[in-house]
Amino acid sequence: MVNKPLEIDFDDIGLYENIGRDKSNFNVVVRPSLTYWQDAWIRLSKNKVALISLGVILLYIILAVVGPYMTPYDFKSNNPDATDLLPNAEHWFGTDSLGRDLWERIWMGGRVSLMIGFVVTTINTIIGVVVGGISGYFGGKPDMFIMRIIDVLYGIPTIIVAILVMMLLDSGIASLIAAMIVIGWIGSARFVRGQILQLKNLEFVLAAKTLGADSFRIIALHLIPNIMGLIITNLAMAIPNAIFTEAFLSYIGLGIQPPATSWGQLSRIGATVFRAYPYQLFIPAFFISTTMLALNLFGDGLRDALDPRLRGRNK
Numbered sequence: 001m002v003n004k005p006l007e008i009d010f011d012d013i014g015l016y017e018n019i020g021r022d023k024s025n026f027n028v029v030v031r032p033s034l035t036y037w038q039d040a041w042i043r044l045s046k047n048k049v050a051l052i053s054l055g056v057i058l059l060y061i062i063l064a065v066v067g068p069y070m071t072p073y074d075f076k077s078n079n080p081d082a083t084d085l086l087p088n089a090e091h092w093f094g095t096d097s098l099g100r101d102l103w104e105r106i107w108m109g110g111r112v113s114l115m116i117g118f119v120v121t122t123i124n125t126i127i128g129v130v131v132g133g134i135s136g137y138f139g140g141k142p143d144m145f146i147m148r149i150i151d152v153l154y155g156i157p158t159i160i161v162a163i164l165v166m167m168l169l170d171s172g173i174a175s176l177i178a179a180m181i182v183i184g185w186i187g188s189a190r191f192v193r194g195q196i197l198q199l200k201n202l203e204f205v206l207a208a209k210t211l212g213a214d215s216f217r218i219i220a221l222h223l224i225p226n227i228m229g230l231i232i233t234n235l236a237m238a239i240p241n242a243i244f245t246e247a248f249l250s251y252i253g254l255g256i257q258p259p260a261t262s263w264g265q266l267s268r269i270g271a272t273v274f275r276a277y278p279y280q281l282f283i284p285a286f287f288i289s290t291t292m293l294a295l296n297l298f299g300d301g302l303r304d305a306l307d308p309r310l311r312g313r314n315k
Helices: 036-045 048-069 102-138 140-154 158-168 173-181 186-199 203-210 215-226 228-251 263-272 279-306 308-314
Strands: none
Touching (some): 036 048, 036 279, 048 279, 102 140, 102 186, 102 215, 102 228, 102 279, 140 186, 158 173, 173 228, 186 215, 203 215, 215 228, 228 279, 263 279
């Protein structure tokens, strides 16, 4: 005896109803047509943590530009009659052991720290994109030669190289930037090379070759734009590391030298009088830590917004 499958007539028991098709809605676009960057901005705008972090970063940049003009003091001028004052209505962040206004010095130092962070990261990214793009696209001997150099440099701690370069060069912003880009580009180069290796054999690259595009045109106009979102995310995540490196070098006395200032140098000076006047260390340390935190959180939100594979995380 063969058991027949149970057949249920859903029309009879009222569990199924044929609702038909409404042909009037066939041409309705459910989701508006958006560009890649418009879609990324919509996803980023839904990430409140990333937006707050972006607001903090913009606030610090604005204060670094206009902050020194908000008080009548000069960040280099000494005032023996107003040394080591606590924050008050006249000196908003107090004064240091030489009577210099700390509000003035904090934002002059912020200019230097933020400028070095953004400039160093941008230069490192540009070098990394060029080197990584050439290495990943051409492959073969050029790739092997470039990667062996990168492997050797990658085994050397960046801080050690920066310290050695600063010991050879004169102190100053230009020397500090040069020290931080000597091997600072290798991370971006390895990242871009890996992305190019994934894309260079796809159909749109083959189509560009068929139409007669040369290799450098393919790299610049076809491959790099396709990973631009990831490059921007990588750049945003690298800025905090550059700011920390500048702060560390200035803290140990190899970075910015007086009378110029930076957040790292202000922390070094504050550490010498920490027991008596802790606010002189806490204030620059607060701005270093909050800047790095805001940049990391914004970079994380930017990564989620620019990577379509992570779209669901922002819902």
